[in-house]
Amino acid sequence: MSKTAILYRMVTNNHICPFGLRSKDLLQREGYDVDDRPLTSKEQTDEFKAKYKVKTTPQTYINDQRIGGYDELRTHFNKGEAGQSGITYTPVIAIFSIALLLALAFQYVVIGEYFSIRTIMLFIAFSMAMLAVQKLKDLFSFTNSFITYDLLAMKWIPYGYIYPFVEAYVGIAMVAQLPALAVAPFSLFIGMIGAASVIKAVYIDKRELKCACVGGDSNVPLGFVSLSENLFMVAGGLIMLFL
Known part of the structure; x- marks a missing residue:
């Protein structure tokens, strides 16, 4: 049985959200078919935030449950913190x-x-x-x-x-x-x-x-x-x- 996730992410002429792209990539690498739903304007993005009572995009939903943004998605899949942090050589x-x-x-x-x-x-x-x-x-x-x-x-x-x-x-x-x-x-x-x-x-x-x-x-x-x-x-x- 295939796994499906719904992803809302901002994709406008002036801005493509990098965390939306990362969320989509992570979901695909975890074996999910992504129902990709781009938000193509600021107005559409604001309407989405108001409707679903969220402050940021992207937002991922799996089995009708909101997972959240990219950081929350990484946590859901037991991934570490994104990017470099702390002491590094x-x-x-x-x-x-x-x-x-x-x-x-x-x-x-x-x-x-x-x-x-x-x-x-x-x-x-x-x-x-x-x-x-x-x-x-x-x-x-x-x-x-x-x-x-x-x-x-x-x-x-x-x-x-x-x-x-x-x-x-x-x-x-x-x-x-x-x-x-x-x-x-x-x-x-x-x-x-x-x-x-x-x-x-x-x-x-x-x-x-x-x-x-x-x-x-x-x-x-x-x-x-x-x-x-x-x-x-x-x-x-x-x-x-x-x-």
């Missing part, structure tokens, strides 16, 4: 993984092999460039987080605004293979200050903070990841100078 894992794959691909195309010292440099460079983009998306938000633990930014707030541009410059300059003396000092400077700041805030002062490494709105905890980012910069600077 996902942004950092994504950035470092893509940076590594880019480095391997780039190195293979250029010299026909995957791994060398240059691969390490490219990994550092791509990581720095992508992390800089995350910070540059919202400089105010980034600096609001950064100045709470960076030793230099605490004393001179403009450094928080300068930092992402320097990080981006170093990453791009490494890919371009600019002269070591034009790049390494910047990498060493921001890397060493950053490492010292993380060590003091996390491992000495035992403060629980969010890392600004992927932007000010992240839920990545300050600690090993932030320290790794800074040590990569230091390593990159030393490799440029001595190898």
